[in-house]
Amino acid sequence: MKITTDNIDDFATGATVLGTGGGGDPYIGKLMAQQAIEEHGPVDLIDPRDVPDDALVIPSAMLGAPTVMVEKMPKGTEALAAFEALETHLGQEAYATMSIEAGGLNSTVPIAVAAALGIPLVDADGMGRAFPEVQMVTLTMGGVSATPMSIADEKGNSLLVNTVSNEYAEAFARVTSIEMGGACMIGTYALSGAEVREHAILDSMSLAHNIGEAIRTAKHRSRDPVEAVLDLTDGYELFTGKITDVERRTEGGFTVGEATLDGIDNCEGRRFTLEFQNENLVACDSERGVVASTPDLITVLDAETGDPVTTERLAYGHRVQVIGMPCSPKWRTDEGLDLVGPAYFDYSIDYEPLETLQQSKHD
Amino acid sequence: MTNYRIGIDVGGTNTDAVVMDGDDNLRAKTKTPTTKDITTGILSALDVVLDDSGVSEDELDYVMLGTTHATNAITERRGLNEVGVIRIGAPATRSIRPLLEWPDDLAEAIGNNVAILDGGHEFDGRLLNDLDEEQVRAQIREFADVDAFAVTSVFSPVRDDHETRVAELIREEVGDDVPISVSNEIGSVGLLERENATALNAALTSVASEAANAFVDAMDERGIGANLYFGQNDGTLMSVDYAIRYPIFTVASGPSNSVRGAAYLSQVENGIIVDVGGTTTDVGAVTEGFPRESSVAVEIGEVKTNFRMPDIIAIGIGGGSIVSTDGGVTVGPQSVGYKLTEEARCFGGETLTATDLEVAAGTIDIGSVTPDVGVETVEAAREYVRECVEREVDRMKTSADPVPVVIVGGGSILVPDDIGGASEVYKPDHYEVANAVGVAIAQVSGEVDRIYSLDEMDREEAIQHAKDEATENALAAGADADSVDIVDVEEVPLSYLPGNAVRIKVKAAGALDH
Numbered sequence: 001m002k003i004t005t006d007n008i009d010d011f012a013t014g015a016t017v018l019g020t021g022g023g024g025d026p027y028i029g030k031l032m033a034q035q036a037i038e039e040h041g042p043v044d045l046i047d048p049r050d051v052p053d054d055a056l057v058i059p060s061a062m063l064g065a066p067t068v069m070v071e072k073m074p075k076g077t078e079a080l081a082a083f084e085a086l087e088t089h090l091g092q093e094a095y096a097t098m099s100i101e102a103g104g105l106n107s108t109v110p111i112a113v114a115a116a117l118g119i120p121l122v123d124a125d126g127m128g129r130a131f132p133e134v135q136m137v138t139l140t141m142g143g144v145s146a147t148p149m150s151i152a153d154e155k156g157n158s159l160l161v162n163t164v165s166n167e168y169a170e171a172f173a174r175v176t177s178i179e180m181g182g183a184c185m186i187g188t189y190a191l192s193g194a195e196v197r198e199h200a201i202l203d204s205m206s207l208a209h210n211i212g213e214a215i216r217t218a219k220h221r222s223r224d225p226v227e228a229v230l231d232l233t234d235g236y237e238l239f240t241g242k243i244t245d246v247e248r249r250t251e252g253g254f255t256v257g258e259a260t261l262d263g264i265d266n267c268e269g270r271r272f273t274l275e276f277q278n279e280n281l282v283a284c285d286s287e288r289g290v291v292a293s294t295p296d297l298i299t300v301l302d303a304e305t306g307d308p309v310t311t312e313r314l315a316y317g318h319r320v321q322v323i324g325m326p327c328s329p330k331w332r333t334d335e336g337l338d339l340v341g342p343a344y345f346d347y348s349i350d351y352e353p354l355e356t357l358q359q360s361k362h363d
Numbered sequence: 364m365t366n367y368r369i370g371i372d373v374g375g376t377n378t379d380a381v382v383m384d385g386d387d388n389l390r391a392k393t394k395t396p397t398t399k400d401i402t403t404g405i406l407s408a409l410d411v412v413l414d415d416s417g418v419s420e421d422e423l424d425y426v427m428l429g430t431t432h433a434t435n436a437i438t439e440r441r442g443l444n445e446v447g448v449i450r451i452g453a454p455a456t457r458s459i460r461p462l463l464e465w466p467d468d469l470a471e472a473i474g475n476n477v478a479i480l481d482g483g484h485e486f487d488g489r490l491l492n493d494l495d496e497e498q499v500r501a502q503i504r505e506f507a508d509v510d511a512f513a514v515t516s517v518f519s520p521v522r523d524d525h526e527t528r529v530a531e532l533i534r535e536e537v538g539d540d541v542p543i544s545v546s547n548e549i550g551s552v553g554l555l556e557r558e559n560a561t562a563l564n565a566a567l568t569s570v571a572s573e574a575a576n577a578f579v580d581a582m583d584e585r586g587i588g589a590n591l592y593f594g595q596n597d598g599t600l601m602s603v604d605y606a607i608r609y610p611i612f613t614v615a616s617g618p619s620n621s622v623r624g625a626a627y628l629s630q631v632e633n634g635i636i637v638d639v640g641g642t643t644t645d646v647g648a649v650t651e652g653f654p655r656e657s658s659v660a661v662e663i664g665e666v667k668t669n670f671r672m673p674d675i676i677a678i679g680i681g682g683g684s685i686v687s688t689d690g691g692v693t694v695g696p697q698s699v700g701y702k703l704t705e706e707a708r709c710f711g712g713e714t715l716t717a718t719d720l721e722v723a724a725g726t727i728d729i730g731s732v733t734p735d736v737g738v739e740t741v742e743a744a745r746e747y748v749r750e751c752v753e754r755e756v757d758r759m760k761t762s763a764d765p766v767p768v769v770i771v772g773g774g775s776i777l778v779p780d781d782i783g784g785a786s787e788v789y790k791p792d793h794y795e796v797a798n799a800v801g802v803a804i805a806q807v808s809g810e811v812d813r814i815y816s817l818d819e820m821d822r823e824e825a826i827q828h829a830k831d832e833a834t835e836n837a838l839a840a841g842a843d844a845d846s847v848d849i850v851d852v853e854e855v856p857l858s859y860l861p862g863n864a865v866r867i868k869v870k871a872a873g874a875l876d877h
Binding site for chain 2: 028031032034035036065067068070071072073074075076077112154155156181182242244245313315316317318
């Protein structure tokens with residue numbers, strides 16, 4: 001399909017749903033994509049199955065502090081230099097770009113990059129959702145290296161980084177982003193078409209689009225937007241309630257907190273807690289204990305409109321529906337859980353798949 | 364000490380006026396229809412209250428005016444300036460040009476003149492790029508025909524020198540007559556939203572100066588030599604000169620005036636205010652006597668902005684709301700609006716309105732006809748209104764604890780006294796002119812909203828610095844030095860950034876200097 005200024009809003013809405021409460025402000029990414037498409041024309045979203053085995057795909061992303069990204073937006077051409085540096089290094093031209101995360105800001109930033117470079121965007125990503133750190137991609141498990149990574153700023157500075165692990169790539173990129181004024185663009189995880197098919201999460205961008213479209217059209221046709229999202233994602237309604245308390249604190253650069261909900265409608269009489277670190281990570285029901293946890297997706301939707309609610313906008317009195325969506329099976333392996341399971345985020349719970357937890361509820 | 368003051372609030376339907384004495388007692392009040400030229404309505408309201416109170420023109424110390432002219436100008440795209448929108452931040456920020464997401468007709472109404480030039484700073488105050496003064500001058504000359512300039516530079520809430528310098532260059536190039544709005548004086552971090560607010564402000568300066576001149580002329584015509592002030596949207600006042608420079612701050616001053624007035628009339632300093640008008644009900648929160656600010660970007664004329672705005676939810680229920688009895692009784696959001704006296708049944712019209720139900724129930728006595736409405740319809744409508752108001756009151760609360768609820772405005776009768784979640788419900792005397800009272804008792808304030816690096820100064824020092832600056836701003840706005848208090852301090856740590864960056868917002872307010 002073509003990504004145009006007419007359907008970019010749907011991508012952004014769906015990306016916010018897959019952002020599970022975090023992933024940065026998709027508003028900025030959406031506007032960047034909108035302007036780039038206006039200037040350079042629509043972007044081809046291509047099926048990963050159609051990418052030649054040996055074609056070079058270079059995913060692109062913005063990295064840094066959200067406060068900086070909303071104040072100092074990119075120049076828009078940083079990726080050009082970053083791509084050129086990588087292409088020269090690898091001795092091959094980039095066939096396409098790709099999103100590292102299907103959730104939040106970075107789902108739409110590569111659309112702008114694709115438009116500016118005149119290359120297609122592969123319908124896939126490395127998370128199927130949003131996570132805060134560079135190494136937290138299924139590609140890491142597949143042995144795809146985050147480096148050589150190109151890091152570029154608006155001034156024309158660029159670096160090519162080689163590291164021994166993807167964790168080091170995260171660490172160096174983070175430090176560099178500070179020197180570059182708190183935000184930068186990166187080209188990373190250069191991979192072949194064959195590797196995309198084997199290690200990435202496929203069809204996630206069109207899923208984001210379909211979710212956004214479903215929410216928009218459900219509103220117009222007075223259908224339940226939440227049902228529409230659950231249908232598309234094989235998800236479950238976890239809780240319907242009113243937010244009665246939100247606690248937040250800053251720990252190690254993350255906004256860490258917990259929201260408490262009191263049940264309404266069919267959840268009347270029950271209580272629910274949602275723990276988040278930028279993204280929603282653990283959901284507990286007063287009667288049933290943990291009902292969903294990372295890496296499964298937990299998203300809060302406005303009970304009336306179905307619009308996704310990010311963690312920074314959780315506030316007392318908001319009536320919401322919390323939904324759970326199964327993550328990619330790739331995340332449910334031991335390696336996957338080491339990277340992004342509850343223990344990585346310091347929660348002392350054992351991961352159980354969302355579907356299992358839902359089934360035990362009915363036993 | 365006489366120290367009489369008049370508060371006037373020009374609303375969409377009514378122009379309200381009150382006379383207050385030096386001890387803030389209400390001496391006279393009136394509600395008159397808002398007129399198309401506004402001034403006529405203001406003068407007739409003024410005449411009524413002066414007559415009723417027996418206060419003479421030369422006993423008036425202050426006249427305060429709350430208006431919606433700026434909001435209307437944006438909504439109707441009327442009388443807006445052509446603006447030169449200059450962003451300083453290149454090579455950064457080029458990926459999203461100014462006004463990109465504005466509705467086309469609004470962007471065209473202000474001329475669609477935009478430029479992104481070299482300069483700006485990083486989050487920690489480092490230079491992002493040098494300001495290129497020749498490039499700036501060339502751009503100003505290219506914008507030769509604009510009526511006003513809006514200047515925004517990257518991270519100007521951290522360092523404003525590039526904005527200040529560009530304003531100087533504009534002065535040198537085009538002289539003193541063209542209004543210049545600089546973003547650090549208007550909005551906070553979030554470049555697009557701050558730039559939008561600054562551009563809207565620049566677009567409004569001519570409308571604002573016309574409104575201000577009309578106000579001044581009207582007072583002259585009545586021989587009133589009092590000090591004149593405008594109400595702004597944080598519930599405080601600004602001088603006429605200030606209102607011409609920062610007209611954007613009058614947007615949503617109406618609901619803010621109501622919140623202040625309701626708090627004063629009920630003596631509730633912390634709680635929820637429900638202002639029931641002709642077409643809508645505004646629900647807001649009062650914190651230490653002032654309207655609580657919205658913490659998220661607020662849209663004005665479909666444009667996202669981030670300058671301080673009151674946290675208000677409007678619902679479509681008011682005295683003119685149309686009552687539907689098809690499959691359950693509902694009230695609003697459709698309304699007969701200002702045509703109440705033609706269309707409502709109690710005035711002989713055809714449409715069943717919320718007002719008709721109260722006339723039928725005998726709680727109010729207006730119009731010429733008593734509508735024939737069953738008691739169960741009245742009860743069902745009241746229940747509907749109660750549920751809607753309860754839900755919005757709950758959304759405005761910050762915790763589950765019951766809070767005082769104050770109900771004001773001309774349509775107060777529609778809202779029952781038993782609101783769930785309220786510790787107590789107040790319907791204070793003079794509830795129908797709470798907004799005019801709010802502007803009459805208003806104070807003047809000063810604000811600061813800046814990012815500090817706590818590596819460079821300690822926390823106490825940073826807060827003190829912000830407090831001092833806010834106090835200075837309040838004094839500059841005309842506050843009496845002995846009465847200035849710090850009314851709000853907010854501290855937000857900024858994540859993912861080194862240097863212990865923290866955003867500090869401080870507001871100081873005080874009585875008008877006599």
